Amino acid sequence: MVNIKKWIVPNGIANKVTYENNNGKKTVTIHQTGNTDKGANAVAHAKIQLNGNPREASWHYQADDTQVIQSFEDDAQCWHATDGRGPGNLDSIAIELCINSDGDYKKTLENGAELVKHLLDKHNLSINDVKQHHNWYPKNCPAQLRAGKGSISWNDFLSMVKGKAIEAPDSKVKSATTENKANLKVDGKWGNSTTRALQQYLDTVVDGIISDQVRNNVTNAFYGTTIDFGSGKKGSMAVKDLQSKIGAKVDGLLGPETIGLLQKYLGTTYDKKLSRPSIVVKELQRRLNEGTF
Numbered sequence: 001m002v003n004i005k006k007w008i009v010p011n012g013i014a015n016k017v018t019y020e021n022n023n024g025k026k027t028v029t030i031h032q033t034g035n036t037d038k039g040a041n042a043v044a045h046a047k048i049q050l051n052g053n054p055r056e057a058s059w060h061y062q063a064d065d066t067q068v069i070q071s072f073e074d075d076a077q078c079w080h081a082t083d084g085r086g087p088g089n090l091d092s093i094a095i096e097l098c099i100n101s102d103g104d105y106k107k108t109l110e111n112g113a114e115l116v117k118h119l120l121d122k123h124n125l126s127i128n129d130v131k132q133h134h135n136w137y138p139k140n141c142p143a144q145l146r147a148g149k150g151s152i153s154w155n156d157f158l159s160m161v162k163g164k165a166i167e168a169p170d171s172k173v174k175s176a177t178t179e180n181k182a183n184l185k186v187d188g189k190w191g192n193s194t195t196r197a198l199q200q201y202l203d204t205v206v207d208g209i210i211s212d213q214v215r216n217n218v219t220n221a222f223y224g225t226t227i228d229f230g231s232g233k234k235g236s237m238a239v240k241d242l243q244s245k246i247g248a249k250v251d252g253l254l255g256p257e258t259i260g261l262l263q264k265y266l267g268t269t270y271d272k273k274l275s276r277p278s279i280v281v282k283e284l285q286r287r288l289n290e291g292t293f
Contacts (some may be wrong), residue, residue: 016052022131023074025131027091027092030130034141038100040099042062042069061094064103087136092131106152117161143245148239190278198293210227210228214232216255218254227252248262267283
C-alpha cells in the first residue's frame with residue numbers, strides 16, 4: 001500500500017468548505033486536478049487545502065507519482081462532487097489525481113489505484129462503488145481517464161484497482177478516445193452533425209442541439225438548428241463540459257471568451273470570433289474525426 005501522509009485541515013478552515021462529519025462512505029469518487037503546471041503535485045494541492053481553498057471546494061486525498069496526502073478524515077462531507085447535499089458530497093470519499101507535467105502520469109494512477117483499493121477494503125465497498133465526478137454532475141472529470149490519456153482508459157484504471165496489470169500502450173486495442181472517432185466533413189461549419197459528434201465525445205446527451213443560449217455574435221454564427229435560444233439561465237450541459245475541458249468559465253453559455261479559449265486549446269488564430277465557416281471549427285472537426293480532441 002502506498003504510504004499516506006496526513007496533513008489534516010484544521011477545523012476553523014474545514015468548517016468553511018465541508019458539511020458535517022457524517023459521510024456515509026458508500027462510494028469513492030475519482031477526480032483529476034485539471035492542472036498540468038509543473039509542481040502541481042500532491043504537496044501543492046494539499047497546501048491549497050491547508051491554507052483555505054478560495055474555490056470553496058475540498059477533497060479527502062490527493063495523489064501524485066510519489067505519495068498520497070490526506071487532507072480530511074473519511075467522515076468529512078467534502079465539497080467535491082458539484083451536487084450540493086447530494087450523494088456525491090454527503091456519502092462519497094474524494095480523491096484528486098494530479099496531472100502535473102513534471103510527474104509520472106502512469107505512476108500517479110498506480111498510486112491512486114492502490115489508495116482506492118485500500119479505501120474499498122477499509123469501508124467494505126466493491127469495485128462498483130468507484131465513481132467518476134461525472135457520475136454526480138455532468139462535468140468531464142476525471143478528464144484524462146475519460147479521454148484515455150496515455151492509452152489508459154477508465155476501465156484500465158478499475159483493473160489497476162483490482163490489482164491487474166494493464167497492457168503496454170503499443171499492444172492495446174483502440175483506447176476510449178479512438179473509439180469515439182467521428183466522420184465529419186471538415187468544412188468549418190458548426191451545425192447539428194458537429195454538435196452531435198462533440199456531445200458523443202464529451203459523453204453528454206446526443207441530440208445535436210446546444211440548449212438555452214443567448215443571441216450574440218458567436219451563437220448567430222452556427223448553422224442549421226443547432227442553437228436553441230432561450231433565457232440563458234441554465235445554458236447547455238455539453239457547453240459546460242466543453243468549458244471545463246478547455247479551462248473556460250463553466251456557465252454553459254457560448255460567447256467570445258469560450259471561443260477564444262477553444263482557439264487557444266486547438267492552436268488556431270486567437271480572435272474570440274466564430275466566422276462562417278471557421279478555422280477553429282475545422283480543427284475541432286478534424287480532432288473529433290481523429291478522436292484526439
